[in-house]
Amino acid sequence: MRGIKLIFFFLAAIIVFILLWQNVPPLLDNKITLGFRLGYLGVDLATRPIPVLFLIPLFFFVGLLIMYLANWGSLFRLRRQVRRLEKELRNLRPPAAEMYDTAPGQTPASDQGGPEDNR
DSSP: OHHHHHHHHHHHHHHHHHHHHHHHHHHHHSOOEEOOEEEETTEEEEOOOEEHHHHHHHHHHHHHHHHHHHHHHHHHHHHHHHHHHHHHHHHHSOOGGGGSOOOTTOOTTTTSOOGGGGO
């Protein structure tokens, strides 16, 4: 399965490289710019022209930021659930004194036959 994932990763990387190789030179050769203009209520607001080559990575990172913020709530919810489950697991474990099956008045080490008994 790991090998198949690696092959698909390399194929995707090759396809992305080919697309970049074909599409970046036209963006560099032509001065393609975009602007934003608002003309409401007699007020004409406009931005300076922005190169497309700058906008593509900008919107990619803005999308990453939006998805990170959308995932933030579920991340905290999962951490809270992990803490709750760990607390429940600690409560289900028996105390250390009850782990040994010994008779009253007898300690767990005395009936085990430690190194002192081998003389």
